[in-house]
Amino acid sequence: MTARDELAAAVAELGALPMPTGDTGPAPMTSEQRKAIAVQIGNVQHATDALIGSFAESVANVRNHEHPSWEDLYCMNLTSYMGERMGPVLKRLLDTETENARLRARVAKLEAGSPWERAVAGLNALVDEHIEWDQKASRWILTRDVESAECPSCGAPADDTGCRIPEHRGGCPLDDATASGGAL
Incomplete structure (x- = not known):
């Protein structure tokens, strides 16, 4: 099967996937977006390194296992596991985004002109x-x-x-x- 045939088969099975347009790089979150996410996830602790490693392993398992033509209970179980534990991952992401915003503001201030x-x-x-x-x-x-x-x-x-x-x-x-x- 050629690459073109594989693509056609994937589109037939999954349907058309959205195509990114323009700049696809991640834009910094606004403070309003960060506040909204904080309210939505509530008071959770950020994800540990072990949880992030477990998620990476689950993503690889979902991608690499033999997918049956009927209901894929293995994939559903893994994605359910990840979904139930997404709060701490979002908290870790939110903390990182907040720190990035603080550092961007600090860099902008420094670039605006130090005494030297x-x-x-x-x-x-x-x-x-x-x-x-x-x-x-x-x-x-x-x-x-x-x-x-x-x-x-x-x-x-x-x-x-x-x-x-x-x-x-x-x-x-x-x-x-x-x-x-x-x-x-």
Whole structure:
């Protein structure tokens, strides 16, 4: 029997099954949906790992056993067993959905901008300034960059306080040599 024949036989036996359309991924539950489910299932404890394992085994047994052409009492017994114990499974699902909603809200809040993100964004917005370590003060300082300025004597980068070479601060030694008429 080909795959097409098997599909036709399954449709003939089961009837047409609904086809999903659009995004078939699970959408987060709304708080209203979670509240409604909580009311419907009442005060039950969430399912244990053992119960979840038992359900998985029952699903496999329903799927894999020989299905008779008459009434399938084995499948009906397994599905009845699972149905009677569905409250704790729904409670576990509800607890998970509630925790997921809390975590989604937390992530959204963090992504909206932490203090570090705001600080980095502010620093990146600076055009002519940067942060550098001041060894004498043992702290970080914000300094202004003036890329086009050069020390007229030595050609090193300069800012509004003079030559940027630390040893030349307070006056470039070359300024003194050129001012006194000395040769370079």
